Structure formats: C-alpha cells, structure tokens
Amino acid sequence: MVSKRKRPDRDRFTLKEVLKFGSSSIDERTAASLKKLFGIGIISSIHFQIASGKEADIYLAQNGSRVKDEVVLLKIFRMETSSFGKREDYIRGDMRFSGKGTDVNKLIDIWCRKEYGNLKIAEEAGVMAPRPYYANGNVLAMEFIGENGIPSPRLKDMKSEHPERIMEMIFESMRKLGSYGLVHGDMSEYNVLVKNNAPYIIDFGQAVRIDHPRAKEFLERDVHNIATFFRKRYGILNDESSEITKVLEAADKGNAT
Numbered sequence: 401m402v403s404k405r406k407r408p409d410r411d412r413f414t415l416k417e418v419l420k421f422g423s424s425s426i427d428e429r430t431a432a433s434l435k436k437l438f439g440i441g442i443i444s445s446i447h448f449q450i451a452s453g454k455e456a457d458i459y460l461a462q463n464g465s466r467v468k469d470e471v472v473l474l475k476i477f478r479m480e481t482s483s484f485g486k487r488e489d490y491i492r493g494d495m496r497f498s499g500k501g502t503d504v505n506k507l508i509d510i511w512c513r514k515e516y517g518n519l520k521i522a523e524e525a526g527v528m529a530p531r532p533y534y535a536n537g538n539v540l541a542m543e544f545i546g547e548n549g550i551p552s553p554r555l556k557d558m559k560s561e562h563p564e565r566i567m568e569m570i571f572e573s574m575r576k577l578g579s580y581g582l583v584h585g586d587m588s589e590y591n592v593l594v595k596n597n598a599p600y601i602i603d604f605g606q607a608v609r610i611d612h613p614r615a616k617e618f619l620e621r622d623v624h625n626i627a628t629f630f631r632k633r634y635g636i637l638n639d640e641s642s643e644i645t646k647v648l649e650a651a652d653k654g655n656a657t
C-alpha cells in the first residue's frame with residue numbers, strides 16, 4: 401500500500417523523468433518546454449540522444465497521440481550564449497524579428513521558432529526537409545529522417561551511386577526555397593541527410609528571407625559549398641554563377657502561379 405502522501409504527483413513525475421536524462425541541455429527551462437510537448441501529445445517518451453550539434457542537442461522521442469509517425473526528432477537548443485553573437489547577424493535585418501527584445505532566453509526562443517517557421521516554408525515549397533511538428537521554448541519537434549531509430553547519413557558521410565542526381569536535387573531544393581523567398585544560409589554536406597537516394601535539407605535556423613541585406617552573399621556561399629563538395633568528392637564540375645542566377649530568378653518569379 402502506498403500512502404496518499406507518497407504517491408508521486410503525475411506532473412512532477414514527468415518532470416523528474418525528463419530531468420533524469422542528466423545531459424547539460426536538460427535544464428529546468430528545457431524540462432518545462434518538454435513538459436508541454438508531452439502534455440499536448442507531440443511526444444510520449446524520450447528514447448536517447450542521437451547527436452550533439454554546435455548549438456543544439458538532438459534526441460529521438462516516441463510520438464504522442466497528435467503525431468502519426470512513430471518517432472519524433474527533438475532539437476533542443478542549448479542555453480549557452482557563446483554562439484549568439486553570430487546568430488544575431490541573421491536575426492538582425494530580418495524584418496520578421498524586429499522589436500522582439502534581446503535577452504538571451506528570448507533570443508533562443510526566437511531562434512527556435514524561426515527554425516520552425518523556416519521548416520514550414522520549406523514544407524510549403526515542397527522541399528525535401530523534415531516536417532516541423534511543434535516549437536516550444538527552446539525545443540523544436542520535427543520529423544525524424546532515418547530508419548529504425550538510426551538517422552540517415554549526412555551527405556558527407558556516405559558514398560552516393562548517383563551523385564549527379566543528388567546534387568541536382570539539392571540545387572532544385574534551393575530554387576524551390578528561393579521561389580518561396582528563403583535562402584538556407586548554412587548549406588553544406590553537413591546539413592544534408594541522404595535517405596533512399598534523396599537529399600533532405602536540415603538545420604534551417606539561420607535561413608533568411610531573400611530581402612535580407614546579406615541574402616545574396618549567403619546564397620553564393622551555399623551554392624559554392626555544394627558545388628565544391630561535389631567537385632572534390634565526385635569530380636563533378638559546375639557553373640556556380642548559373643546556379644545562383646537560377647535561384648535568384650526563381651525568387652524573382654516567386655511562388656505565384
């Protein structure tokens with residue numbers, strides 16, 4: 401018999417379960433953000449950490465009642481401030497984020513919501529990228545790109561049989577994004593996962609609107625990174641300036657039909 405006094409309170413139990421993960425990223429604020437995701441049926445449990453990125457820890461979670469896919473990927477932005485100087489460059493000059501305050505917690509929330517919003521645009525544009533489920537605080541829930549709990553390899557970590565096709569699909573994704581007014585801004589072999597011979601673009605936090613003062617510079621760098629990778633790894637030659645032009649043309653035309 402468990403006395404009433406000792407019976408664990410449901411909410412506190414959930415919070416403790418979450419905190420048990422003991423990773424540096426699971427602080428109280430993160431736990432509170434996660435609790436909401438449990439509460440509204442996005443996730444029902446957390447399995448394990450799959451990666452630790454430069455600004456976020458990545459976890460695999462079990463779906464909740466509101467998500468069809470069996471697993472959910474959680475990107476948990478770390479609370480540390482060190483890399484925020486760089487991030488401010490992207491937020492500043494983006495009209496969507498003017499006048500929102502600058503304290504670090506708020507910046508992280510904005511950053512997280514920004515990645516969510518960018519993934520939504522990618523989805524609308526028909527770009528192969530994880531579908532976003534929900535963003536709360538510093539936690540972003542999205543579609544898991546992988547199989548049986550194993551994330552698909554990054555472009556960098558695999559050898560493709562059809563590199564030309566994959567490259568063309570990446571440039572096509574960039575044009576589609578462009579037609580929806582978005583430039584990824586951190587495109588490279590590190591931020592493309594390859595599943596069933598198709599490239600999925602990830603890591604949309606720093607993506608900017610095409611009217612951002614540095615959008616063209618970011619676009620040129622994106623194209624250059626991809627072109628350089630396929631040249632060095634697969635010996636494929638590219639006309640970078642023509643690829644850039646095609647994205648800019650797509651952006652000019654817009655998504656109006």
Ligand SMILES: Nc1ncnc2c1ncn2[C@@H]1O[C@H](COP(=O)(O)OP(=O)(O)O)[C@@H](O)[C@H]1O
Binds near residue numbers: 452453458473
């Ligand atoms: N939707 C996803 N599905 C599967 N793996 C993912 C997904 N998103 C991220 N990852 C894994 O986590 C790593 C870091 O994610 P990323 O969004 O690139 O974070 P960072 O901004 O820290 O680079 C990726 O390289 C990839 O291995």
Ligand SMILES: [Mg+2]
Binds near residue numbers: 453590591603
């Ligand atoms: Mg990344």
